[in-house]
Amino acid sequence: MFDFDLYIYPVPRQPANDVMPGKAYEGEGVDRVNGRGRERGGGRKGAGGGRKGEVSSFAFKTIKDRLPVILSKIADTVYRSKVKVKEENGEDGLEDLKAIVGSISKLRNEVQTNKPVIPLVDDRSDTPVWNRYLTEVTERDQAPPKWFVSPWLYVECYMYRRIQEAVEKCKLLQKYDVFEDQKKKALMDSQDAVEVLFTYLKTIIHKVPSASEDDITEYVTEFIQISLWGNKCDLSISASQENAQTESILDQLHHLAPNILIDNTQQVLKRLREGLDVNQDISIVLDNAGFELITDLCLAELLLACGFTTVIRFHGKAMPWFVSDVTMRDFMWTLETLSESGHEEMKYFGNLWKNRLTDGSWIINCHDFWTLPFDYSLMKNYAPDLHKLLSSSLITFFKGDLNYRKLVGDLSWNTTVKFETSLRGFHPNPVCALRTCKADVVVGLQEGQADEVKVKDDSWMVNGNWAIISYCGKVQPN
Numbered sequence: 001m002f003d004f005d006l007y008i009y010p011v012p013r014q015p016a017n018d019v020m021p022g023k024a025y026e027g028e029g030v031d032r033v034n035g036r037g038r039e040r041g042g043g044r045k046g047a048g049g050g051r052k053g054e055v056s057s058f059a060f061k062t063i064k065d066r067l068p069v070i071l072s073k074i075a076d077t078v079y080r081s082k083v084k085v086k087e088e089n090g091e092d093g094l095e096d097l098k099a100i101v102g103s104i105s106k107l108r109n110e111v112q113t114n115k116p117v118i119p120l121v122d123d124r125s126d127t128p129v130w131n132r133y134l135t136e137v138t139e140r141d142q143a144p145p146k147w148f149v150s151p152w153l154y155v156e157c158y159m160y161r162r163i164q165e166a167v168e169k170c171k172l173l174q175k176y177d178v179f180e181d182q183k184k185k186a187l188m189d190s191q192d193a194v195e196v197l198f199t200y201l202k203t204i205i206h207k208v209p210s211a212s213e214d215d216i217t218e219y220v221t222e223f224i225q226i227s228l229w230g231n232k233c234d235l236s237i238s239a240s241q242e243n244a245q246t247e248s249i250l251d252q253l254h255h256l257a258p259n260i261l262i263d264n265t266q267q268v269l270k271r272l273r274e275g276l277d278v279n280q281d282i283s284i285v286l287d288n289a290g291f292e293l294i295t296d297l298c299l300a301e302l303l304l305a306c307g308f309t310t311v312i313r314f315h316g317k318a319m320p321w322f323v324s325d326v327t328m329r330d331f332m333w334t335l336e337t338l339s340e341s342g343h344e345e346m347k348y349f350g351n352l353w354k355n356r357l358t359d360g361s362w363i364i365n366c367h368d369f370w371t372l373p374f375d376y377s378l379m380k381n382y383a384p385d386l387h388k389l390l391s392s393s394l395i396t397f398f399k400g401d402l403n404y405r406k407l408v409g410d411l412s413w414n415t416t417v418k419f420e421t422s423l424r425g426f427h428p429n430p431v432c433a434l435r436t437c438k439a440d441v442v443v444g445l446q447e448g449q450a451d452e453v454k455v456k457d458d459s460w461m462v463n464g465n466w467a468i469i470s471y472c473g474k475v476q477p478n
């Protein structure tokens, strides 16, 4: 089966998504890129199976191009907020702001010159975990990790944690969210699409009590797809460029349907129907704020209306993460903004959902584990409490690309490996990944499917235009 000893560390010894050796980073030999050191679950073949150069070049591009752009944008945004910060926090606030800009510029330089990863120096409760891990890998590899030679998942997560470090070190601005304005704008720019969606949701919710089983299947299928495609709207893939939903998602569903490469909706529905006889919550591990969050809230509302559960447990991030990921503050701000809207349906759902938080039919948790660099096969070790929570959920939906990478360990799987295999023992209870493809790893495809889709769209693995609904019903005793 698997070499479990490879998973003592969150990243395998031979990194699966390694970026590239230092030499290639200098600009030479991109064809030497071969980060998929260890093939998992079969040989390398097929368009998606880790073709030389292709796989790592996306990681390489991310580190080389997207991350520095994201960092520059932060420095720019922070700098532009100086008047407001001075008004609200005086000279000390301004000093904090300057310190953040300085830290971000330093970090950008470290990334671009492939410097070693350094320990964190702030007082956040997760700092010892990050630093212990850094010590372990440094001892193991007899050298510290570096931006262009170490596993992509780790260094990318580390970058967001370093951004947080810059904020944590402030005297006054410790709650500052460098991505806040972008996230707020993403929702504001999607308002037309939100209004259309809410109007539709309200109609469906009214129909549910008298709906047949087939009708319910149709509604749930539709809202799963809405939540799925909501994942196209993230601000990290676009390197912080605006990426709002400006058209009605309902009009797009039909034409997007053929781009769902794996569709396990029937199995998901079967599991959801088991919820009619038991009383278990449903977990949704959120991804991005803005339009995607709206689609997730709509799915949650429908699941409640159908009676599959009486409690939806949302999981958000405990700090700003991958530009647009939902924090507690984003979640609350979204509900507040909806409830204050002049649009009837937005107001209606905003108020309804604020009440849901009060009456306990919605719960939001922001566990620190989600912002550690560890893949989910390690959840039981690093966050047994969270694992236990998911074990009590009827099903857990994992939204988005980063969650998917963490589910499958960001390893170099052959595209035809079973989803269950790629989870490597992570079976708190049934899980379902709703993900548009934005990184070069995918499992669960049919033989030859990757080649077929590559003919249609050369960048199918990373452009967010293709998607999967992958379910695993396996459960392991705690």
Ligand SMILES: O=P(O)(O)OC[C@@]1(O)O[C@H](CO)[C@@H](O)[C@@H]1O
Pocket (backbone or CB within 6 Å): 062, 066, 156, 231, 234, 235, 236, 237, 238, 287, 288, 322, 399, 400, 401, 402, 403, 405, 437, 438, 439
């Ligand atoms: O998790 P999300 O929001 O769907 O996507 C996050 C993302 O844009 O960030 C990573 C690269 O920076 C990619 O793996 C992925 O496309």
Ligand SMILES: [Mn+2]
Pocket (backbone or CB within 6 Å): 234, 236, 287, 288, 322, 324, 325, 400, 402
């Ligand atoms: Mn995200």
